[in-house]
Amino acid sequence: MSKSSTLWSDAIYRLTRNKAAMFGAIILFILILCAALAPWIAPYSYSFQDLELGASPPSAAHILGTDVLGRDLLSRILYGARISLLVGFVATGVALVIGVSWGIIAGYAGGKVDSVMMRIVDVLYGLPFIIFIILLMVIFGRNLWLLFGAIGAVEWLTMARIVRGQVIGLKNQEFVMAAKAMGVSNFSMFRKHLLPNILGPIAVYATLTIPQVMLLEGFLSFLGLGIQPPMSSWGTLIKDGVESMEEYSWLLIYPGLTFTITLFALNFFGDGLRDALDPKTTDN
């Protein structure tokens, strides 16, 4: 264990010295905090309508202005953060579970099992998954849990490839052979010996998957096929903003800015994490 703790403390040291990554981490921390505390810190309820006020530009009462129904934009962005970040994390979690198990099994089993499993990944890679997500949303209704599952089911492929490559590298090392010789069961081999050694690449790739997932959710919500009202994510806020941008440009600009800054923060943090955990990997 002392070996792995040096790896991690080294990584944390490198990470804290990377300004862009730390900047990203701070923004993310603030965002997650805001999302978690939305009901307490939001100045208004996300559905509170002030029809007489209507759309108003940013003012003292409404810092980011209000939408056509007189709803406070800041509050809606804060509540939207809950959904957008939730989709980002949960769908990435789904992708993580599928991808890691698939990769570990394929890499550890090797031979025929490996080649069949990776062939499946290759084939799935070549298919237009975004279309299947839309298909699923159309057929089974636009349900939040289906959205999590569908996005997660699409994003696991790269994770499976990365994990498999790592496991193949580890498989022939002495500690794995020793554990095998001692009769360790497959399950505890995965859990106790393989998984802890590939946590680094998994963490890196998971961090970089979150922005992709959020983009996908935003894309679907923008088309009206993702999150449905009265719930709102940043994607639906941008969609609403586009509809009235000619007169009320702030309705597009602030949600768009929030979304972009979040994606920046996630990408910077992910890149920093990658550099910190594995200084050899280069940017592609």
Place this chain on the structure above:
Amino acid sequence: MISIFIKRLLLAIPVLLAVASLTFFLVKLAPGGPFDADKAVSPQVLKNLNEAYNLNASEWEQYVAYMSGILQGDFGPSFRFPGRSVSEMIATGLPVTFELAFYAILIALLIGVSSGVLAALKRNTYLDFIPMAIAMIGICVPTFLMGPLLVLIFGINLEILPVSGWGQLPGDKILPSITLGFAYAAYIARLSRGGMLEVLNQDFIRTARAKGLTEKNVVIKHAMQGGLIPVVSFLGPAIAGLLAGSFVVETIFQIPGLGRFYVEAAFNRDYTMILGTTIFFSAMIVFFNLLSDLAAMWLNPRSRDNS
């Protein structure tokens, strides 16, 4: 190499068959009949409709009829637009989407490759930092935000470009093409920078320089061939992304292409249209992936010699 191509082509056939079958039965799983929407129709009309669309046959018979139709390029009639066939709608929308995607990829390649190669050659100078910072913006600003922002700036505030349409007003193709191409320009810039950096450090480049070739020749004839392989392999998967992007861009700019038809079909629950376009898109993407893998293989001398 030809044998690899044939092998991949043969693998593509069962994959596409599986996709077509899976989508067909998924669509059959959809709750509710296609005609019990807004206004109730009389039982007799419903019966006639079901007959016209071959819905009274068993699912298996429908499946066989549908699959043999596809093989002849017939995707059946549209549920929402009576009298129009899905194949017809694909044929109307496809040229528009292709043209849009073509301009977008052209813009992406021109901007992406030139700035990526330049950044690699001028590593760690402003000519490297500035394009790469812009590329990061291109990756983080989603198409569905970029499009409306460009419309807001150039269409509404500056009033120099049309805000929607395709081929009706002069210049109305500019904003959609830029919107769709921008993110890809960013990816391609990063890929070509990375690829070039890798190649520029290799021995054969040093040899080329040592024998006195001009820098221009070294870069264009020797370095770029290898350095741009990642870009070529990216182009196949990029087609899939361009397609998704076309859904957004065609919706924003009201372009009558296949992407907008698809989104509309999804809203109208036009099941036959969704089914047909899904299968068509899959076939197209499988084909383009094959093509770009092949091109990348051909460019890479190592894999060329192996076969």
